[in-house]
Amino acid sequence: MIVGIFKNTILFVLCLVILSGCFTRExxxxxxxVHGSSDSVSGSISGDYRKFTGSATQDRKVKKGENWIFSFDDKTKQGTIIAYVVDSNDNTILEFNSGEGEKNIKVPKDDT
Known part of the structure; x- marks a missing residue:
């Protein structure tokens, strides 16, 4: 009985790892x-914490010609949060500071 519960727990954890593969945090x-949402229409990164030093990323597959709208909102007491949109080669496509409203990107090629 305990072995069955252990197997089910391991299987559940592995499923979570596979399903959450598009979000990383360091x-x-x-x-x-800090957590990410990999909704098929829109993705997001959100968090609630006293202190966070590091980065969080959300991978999205994009197709040439798509229009993507980005928005960024934070409530930071101290420090700076900057959002970046980068391509699969780590080239910065967009740098985005909180309070700048929405920014649009027309995707130039299929990429992640």
Whole structure:
């Protein structure tokens, strides 16, 4: 019975790892969480924490000619958060600071 519960727990954890493969986080979080949403229409990164030093990324597959709209909102007491849109070669396509409203990108080629 315990072996069955253990197997089911391991299977559940593996499924979560496979399903969450598009979101990564590096760094240190104190007193909270940072998480990503991989919704098929829109993705997001959000968090609630006392201190976060690091980065969080959300991968999205894009097709040539698509129009993407980005928005960025934060409530930071101290420090700076900057959002970047980068291509699969780590070239910066867009740098985005909080409070700048929405920004649009027309995708020049199929990419991630």
């Amino acid at each position: 760094g240190t979080i104190v007193g909270g969480k």
